[in-house]
Amino acid sequence: GLCLQMFSYDLSLGNIIVRFNQGKPQIDNKWTSSAIMVFRQAITAGLLPSSDVLSQVLGCLRFPHDSSLKTTFIDNMGISCDMPHHPNTNSLLEGFGEYDIRAFSVLEEGGLLGAVASTSTKYSQIVIDARKSNIYTAEVSLLSTLKSLKHRLAAGARLPNVTILLPTEKKQVDLDEREKTLKLAGRVGQAVGSLLRRLGIKYQGEESHGRMRINGLTLRRWFNPKFTSAPSTGAPVELLPLPSRLAKGIADQQRDIRSLSL
Known part of the structure; x- marks a missing residue:
């Protein structure tokens, strides 16, 4: 601690x-x-x-x-x-x-x-049960699942949907002189929702409902981001592998040196 x-x-x-x-x-x-x-x-x-x-x-x-x-x-x-x-x-x-x-x-x-509890990524439907998890364990469990799915995609496999089960809290409130029970998102649910938003992963469901779902196609697109060559043209280009990016960088530097020497 x-x-x-x-x-x-x-x-x-x-x-x-x-x-x-x-x-x-x-x-x-x-x-x-x-x-x-x-x-x-x-x-x-x-x-x-x-x-x-x-x-x-x-x-x-x-x-x-x-x-x-x-x-x-x-x-x-x-x-x-x-x-x-x-x-x-x-x-x-x-x-x-x-x-x-x-x-x-x-x-x-x-x-x-x-x-x-471990989460298996071998099945057609992945369920991350974070109902009894602490915040950091829930976050890393989600990231670990994404890491496994990234390898799965690289091997040419289809990505399944991912369901996240979250703890919720109940609160009694008075509405129109009647007592009503509301379900609220717990701290773990709030943390997981914030994490997904920071990562830029779209999901369905609400933290307060205790269930969130990420579509496999959404993950596939997230794992393969496309960049624009320039804000003005907006033409999408695929990210090159790291060796190709390094080679391109060296070639650009050599071209710049030749230009300066002329």
Whole structure:
């Protein structure tokens, strides 16, 4: 709990440093390192982490919600685009720009130890049951499912619909001198809804209803964003593979050098 509390404090002050390790963004924070170390030491000692402990460790692996940081991620991948005109680039980023990728391995370990229920992506209908999950566990579970579906799409498979089950809260209110029960979205539902909106993924349903649905075709389009060559022309172009983008960048630099020497 202390690690998450201190990490959240650093996060609020903007003191979270993100470095690139072999091209992959990674949080460089002592509280994050401590949380992971204690988590792994406990597992090595034969202790089973609770769902609360797992969520606290995952919470220490969140990236700041900073537009400049997202731009840095994009630049590091060698993608050249106008961010205001291309907001849906999250599917291209490691951890989808939301979490350090170490969060996925932590979640997987927690699933193997029974600290959290695992979600299978092998079926034609995927259901993520977050009704008993903590916020960070629910978020990483969703991102982990998206990661698996991205690999599934790359293998040429069709993407299924994804249903997310969320906890709701009930509140008694007086309407026209009559007492009525309203269903409200819980904190987990609000967090998951906010996450999907940040990612740019459209969904059906409401957090307050306890059920959200993402269409497989919507995910397919989200995983394959198209960029416009210029705001004036609006002509869509497919994103080139990273080696091709690097080669193009080198060729452009060589052309610029030749132009300057003439």
